[in-house]
Amino acid sequence: MQNDPIDIRCPKCGHVAHFHEPFRFTCVIRYAEVPENAHLWGRVVVEELYPEHYHWHQPETPKPTFHQGKETGPGYRLNHRGMRECACCGTLEKATISWPEDAYWQWNIDGHQLVARNREHAEMILAYLRERKRVPNRKPALRNIPTVMLTKQFAPVVQDHVERALEQA
Ligand SMILES: [Zn+2]
Known part of the structure; x- marks a missing residue:
């Protein structure tokens, strides 16, 4: 499960801010090891990371279901409500975001x-763009790169954009 924070633009200072999900989701390995304050959603352990701001309300789905971005339906919507943390202006507050906007x-x-989840993901994309011989089967994290961006003509242009953004942030 993806628990790494995603990067958004800080509305206060414009720099890179992290968006944290208010809950940590992990799979149950042994029930004896489930933390005391955690909730159980099927075989998923749900821990409240910011209990002063967010409480867990179990979605009405028999088994754990997650949604990303604009997908709808019963389940838990990721990348939507959480905490925005900006090291630049020292902010840590509740935020509702639209992803990937x-x-x-x-x-x-x-x-x-082209969208990257965070700096690490952008660096991973850049490394992939730089590869001379790319393997045709992409890792899940690289599947969101539009195929056209991987062509011989286009890849160096995209590479340039990503490089510049990484250098400036
Ligand atoms: Zn800020």
């Missing part, structure tokens, strides 16, 4: 959209 790492090049 609020992504800090996003590029629109010739009408094609």
Whole structure:
């Protein structure tokens, strides 16, 4: 399960801020090891990371279901309500975001959209763009790169954009 924070633009200072899910989700390995204050959602352990701001309300789905971005339906919606942390202006507060619209790492090049979850993901994408011989089967984290951006003509352009963004932030 993806528990790493995603990067958004800080509305106060414009720098990179982290968005934290208010809960940590992990799979049960042994029931004896479930933390005392945690909730159980099927076989998923749910821990409240900011209990002063967010309490867990079990979605009405028999088994754990997660949604990303604009997907709807019963279950838990990731990348939506959580905490925004900005080291630059010292903010840690409740925030509701739209993903991927609020992504800090996003590029629109010739009408094609590329989004990275966070700096690590952007660096992973950059490394992949730099590869001379890319394996055709992409890792899940790299599947959101529009295929057109991987062409011989286009890849160096995209690479340039990503490099510059990483250098400036
Ligand atoms: Zn800030």
